[in-house]
Amino acid sequence: MALLEGEAEIIQAEVEAVLQKHGVDSGKLIPILQDVQTRLGYLPQEAMLQIAEALKIPEVEVYGVGTFYNQFRLNPPGKHRFKVCMGTACHMAGGKIIMESFERRLEIKEGETTPDREFSLERVACVGCCALAPVVVVDEEVEAKVRPTRVDGILLGFEMQKKASEKQKRQETGAEKQQEEEGREQ
Ligand code: FES
Structure with a gap:
């Protein structure tokens, strides 16, 4: 889904804040994804890419976790x-x-x-x-x-x-x- 104006910057800043809180620890992938979702209301693709890069794990691994658990929503909530x-x-x-x-x-x-x-x-x-x-x-x-x-x-x-x-x-x-x-x- 296309991002709104200024949304990419917000995603980047929120993901950075979450990574700072949890540390760059691939063992904490699920709590990291949960926190990002709490802050953004969903789990954007851009956030998953940023997390994969920071944790130095394959993107497919992050996508795999994000799509496996139905607690994660991959689309922004509507108004x-x-x-x-x-x-x-x-x-x-x-x-x-x-x-x-x-x-x-x-x-x-x-x-x-x-x-x-x-x-x-x-x-x-x-x-x-x-x-x-x-x-x-x-x-x-x-x-x-x-x-x-x-x-x-x-x-x-x-x-x-x-x-x-x-x-x-x-x-x-x-x-x-x-x-x-x-x-x-x-
Ligand atoms: S099945 Fe119980 S409210 Fe829908």
Whole structure:
């Protein structure tokens, strides 16, 4: 995934800080990766390369650990996170169809993030409200008995929210400019 402006520098600085804390010790690869993920919210490819170089171990070894344990996420979390429950009750109630609906609408696969980093899609195990299956956790809110049409509704809600905040920003910038101009005229 393409990095945002200034993100490469942040990654480099955070990895350096973590390496300083743990020391250049290949035996501490897992805690190093865990710390980097805590600081950055995910494990970028650039961070893994930097770690491999610092610890003088093959890149493939670092990738191997990063991809083996599912505690590590290789994509940045989206601004909004959709967690589709795939526990037994939700799976039986159509969780897979719900996951596919999100994948189709967002044009990403499970575990991925949209290129604008607005949304990420994850699979989770039982979230403890099986009576409401199939369940999706949208940010921190539980959505119950979700149907594919509800997936459209959730996404439409975010789209409208985004448009409204863009409009508000434009209005604020317009009002500021007008105030500036009025100030100059006086
Ligand atoms: S299986 Fe989804 S909430 Fe329990």
